[in-house]
Amino acid sequence: MAISWSEAMKVGIELVDEDHRMLFSIVAEFEAIVKQDDSAAGAQALGQTLAKLQDYVRDHFEREEQIQLEAKYDGYEENKRQHQELTRTLESFIARQRDGSLGEAVAIARMRDFLAIWLTEHILRTDRRMRGRILPWAG
Numbered sequence: 001m002a003i004s005w006s007e008a009m010k011v012g013i014e015l016v017d018e019d020h021r022m023l024f025s026i027v028a029e030f031e032a033i034v035k036q037d038d039s040a041a042g043a044q045a046l047g048q049t050l051a052k053l054q055d056y057v058r059d060h061f062e063r064e065e066q067i068q069l070e071a072k073y074d075g076y077e078e079n080k081r082q083h084q085e086l087t088r089t090l091e092s093f094i095a096r097q098r099d100g101s102l103g104e105a106v107a108i109a110r111m112r113d114f115l116a117i118w119l120t121e122h123i124l125r126t127d128r129r130m131r132g133r134i135l136p137w138a139g
Contacts, residue, residue, distance in 0.1 A: 003027060003116040009123045011130045013067065019060040020123055026053045027115050034108050046108075050094050057090060064127070071134040079126055086118055 005024040010017050029049050033042055061083040068076040093111045095101075 003120060009120075009128065011123075011127050011134075012132065013130065013134060016064055016067065016127065016130070019056075019063065020127070022056060023053075023060065023119060026056055027119065030115070031112060034112065047094075047098065050097060050111075054090055054094060057087065061087070067134060068130070073130060073134055075126070075129050082122055082126055086122070089114060089118075 003024060005021045009020060011020075026049065030046070030053065033046050033049055036042070065076065065080055065083065067073075068079060073079075093114070097108075097111070
């Protein structure tokens, strides 16, 4: 289930839109590793990509939430709740990937599906509500 960023996902705040494009890029890295390499080196690359994703998600959420706070955005609390949900789920997947408790193939398939659905749905249904309600230069 390959996913990609599209113009329909723009929220109109360049910093947020650039972050979203980067998140899709990291997920694409994850998918490419899964398709190409099932060796020990591939598992290591997968772990590094997941750590990169986890770091970027954290940084992005902090930036986006700060923009929302500064703009007194009324959707802030719900957005923050969803961010916390993704963070917990991502941490759980990464822990399972590291310890092998789900089995590599199952963990990868679930993570790929979760990321594709969550990232796309969150941007289209939650983040796009910011469009026109937070000035593009905010943040």
